[in-house]
Amino acid sequence: MSLLATLITQAIKKVQENNRSNPDVETADTTVFDKLKDKIDQAKAKAGDRNEGRGGLFDQLRDRIEDTRKENEADPNVNTADPSVFDDMQRELAELKAKIAEQEREQQNKEHDARLADLKAQAAEEKRRAEEANKPKMPRGLDDLKIPGITPTTPQVPRGLDDLKIPGVTPSFPTPPPRRGKLRATPPPAQPSYHERKTHEVAAGATAVMNSMGGSLAIRMHPELNSPQSTKRVQDQSLVRILRYTEDTLNVDGMDSRWVEIEYDGERGWVLERYLNFN
Numbered sequence: 713m714s715l716l717a718t719l720i721t722q723a724i725k726k727v728q729e730n731n732r733s734n735p736d737v738e739t740a741d742t743t744v745f746d747k748l749k750d751k752i753d754q755a756k757a758k759a760g761d762r763n764e765g766r767g768g769l770f771d772q773l774r775d776r777i778e779d780t781r782k783e784n785e786a787d788p789n790v791n792t793a794d795p796s797v798f799d800d801m802q803r804e805l806a807e808l809k810a811k812i813a814e815q816e817r818e819q820q821n822k823e824h825d826a827r828l829a830d831l832k833a834q835a836a837e838e839k840r841r842a843e844e845a846n847k848p849k850m851p852r853g854l855d856d857l858k859i860p861g862i863t864p865t866t867p868q869v870p871r872g873l874d875d876l877k878i879p880g881v882t883p884s885f886p887t888p889p890p891r892r893g894k895l896r897a898t899p900p901p902a903q904p905s906y907h908e909r910k911t912h913e914v915a916a917g918a919t920a921v922m923n924s925m926g927g928s929l930a931i932r933m934h935p936e937l938n939s940p941q942s943t944k945r946v947q948d949q950s951l952v953r954i955l956r957y958t959e960d961t962l963n964v965d966g967m968d969s970r971w972v973e974i975e976y977d978g979e980r981g982w983v984l985e986r987y988l989n990f991n
Contacts, residue, residue: 716769723805724745734796737797747784748780755772758772774805821928922950924946924948925948928946928948931983932982946983952976955974957970958971964986967986970985971985
């Protein structure tokens, strides 16, 4: 928590400087800020011994600021500091907590996107290997065509019409068919796009709980990995409404998963079925 300790110390200095530069407020005794530092150091040490998270630490820091206020009011040897000193400290602490929480959310989103990119790359590599394994092996020469126990013989190739004559048989040649125009190959049918993909609707009221391993999950506009993402993200353990499933599946990390269209907070989109826990 060294970085957090530095940020809190900077917040105390900022409050002290604002108090000194404010002509409308009496400058608080320096011992008030020294006590604030001591109380906060005690709270950090206590939270470290209990292995508490940052949420519990911030709760203790708020309590220590309030304790310092009460001790200052009860101390007859030190002038009572203006209430704005402690109010400003509480506000700085709240802003610091919100800033750290936002940074942690951004880091979780980056880690989630990186993991999804790894899964896509792994799926593409597995597909390439499967296609490579299923390709038929073509013989590279006559040696690859040899069958054990059988000696190949080279047939006599006729050198002209005289070699094709059979005694007592007069050869006749068929009349060639009339010439026709060039035949054009019929192009193969196009693969169905995402809006032609078969889906199954589910009964009204079907719901599931998002399981994104503690982070948040992006909603895709179409049931494809390269589809654009919605600006809205579904938080972990959020309840979503199930609308329909795709008929085909996608193999990700060795697991087949269908695409599921969901509705969350008034917005619709697609996620993989593996990220949902059904009631």
